[in-house]
Amino acid sequence: MLSFRLSVLNRKLENEKRIVQIQQQKLQESENRFRTMADTAPVLIWISGADKQFTYFNKSWLEFTGRTVDQEAGNGWMAGVHPDDMQRCVETYANNHEARKIFSMEYRLRRFDGEYRWLIDNGVPRFDTQGIFQGYIGSCVDITERKQAEKALQQSHESLHQILDSMNGLVYVVDMKSYETLYINKYGKEIWGDFTGKVCWQNLQFCQNGPCSFCTTNNLLKQDASSARVHVWEFQNSATGQWYEGRDSAIVWPDGRLVKMEMATDITGRKLLQLERERMITELQSAIAEVKTLSGIIPICANCKKVRDDKGYWEQVESYVTHHTSAQFSHAICPDCVDVLYPKQAERIRNKAKE
Numbered sequence: 001m002l003s004f005r006l007s008v009l010n011r012k013l014e015n016e017k018r019i020v021q022i023q024q025q026k027l028q029e030s031e032n033r034f035r036t037m038a039d040t041a042p043v044l045i046w047i048s049g050a051d052k053q054f055t056y057f058n059k060s061w062l063e064f065t066g067r068t069v070d071q072e073a074g075n076g077w078m079a080g081v082h083p084d085d086m087q088r089c090v091e092t093y094a095n096n097h098e099a100r101k102i103f104s105m106e107y108r109l110r111r112f113d114g115e116y117r118w119l120i121d122n123g124v125p126r127f128d129t130q131g132i133f134q135g136y137i138g139s140c141v142d143i144t145e146r147k148q149a150e151k152a153l154q155q156s157h158e159s160l161h162q163i164l165d166s167m168n169g170l171v172y173v174v175d176m177k178s179y180e181t182l183y184i185n186k187y188g189k190e191i192w193g194d195f196t197g198k199v200c201w202q203n204l205q206f207c208q209n210g211p212c213s214f215c216t217t218n219n220l221l222k223q224d225a226s227s228a229r230v231h232v233w234e235f236q237n238s239a240t241g242q243w244y245e246g247r248d249s250a251i252v253w254p255d256g257r258l259v260k261m262e263m264a265t266d267i268t269g270r271k272l273l274q275l276e277r278e279r280m281i282t283e284l285q286s287a288i289a290e291v292k293t294l295s296g297i298i299p300i301c302a303n304c305k306k307v308r309d310d311k312g313y314w315e316q317v318e319s320y321v322t323h324h325t326s327a328q329f330s331h332a333i334c335p336d337c338v339d340v341l342y343p344k345q346a347e348r349i350r351n352k353a354k355e
Contacts, residue, residue: 081110082109216231244266
């Protein structure tokens, strides 16, 4: 009886041993498959344990850094992190490790040739079948070209802003639907203040209750909603009283939408000269018109010197001239008429002049 029980027990132990061996074999096969996949992946892969120590780096990581697993293991990999990124990198990893959260961070890692390359590192917590935390697995992608493009774009934006801020004229950009101001240059800020993020017509104009009736937005787009030609126009600003020449166009904003950009130059001096010239031309035309009424042949009586008007009536010269010009008469008497009409007075005046 005892021997039978021992035999059964041995068979159970043998079965359990075979099960463990099979599980270990499957685990080894799974680990081999993972390592094969990880080592052929075009990204840098790492694994850390529940103690925060790094235990595995794939072939791509080791080829990138030019270091061995033993050199990178534990916290050895941190030797390649750029000094300026070190603290942020360590804090991000440690804080998320404690919270068991997925994280993503960007930092510079030294390549085998000594060049620091920008990586984006995504870490995901690992748990076993019982839900027990096992550490992290992470993957890194080289984003240096993207960072360089972002830096070049930022420098381009800064250069553009410097150019626009140096212009002696207003430059601003608004959303065509909401009228939200997306950009205003230094010239505009100094006159109207910085109203970025606010409605343009509430800040550029005086006492506006709605969008400007003269807004050019509808002139900037074609029927197919594409950008039309530059719209050039003149307007007087109600807030400053100054005259401006505006050049409005629809441009593509960084987020892809079409927006309105206006470049306005102060032409007040030129406009005042133009208005003064127009006033002088009008006055000159009026003066010429008055002079023309007396041009041509005017019928005048050879005896009484009356003048015949356009309707055929005869009237005194002074009456005719008064009706056809703005001239006024003051009555006097010439020396010849004084001799004829008043001979004694004329003689007395001449004698007195001799004395």
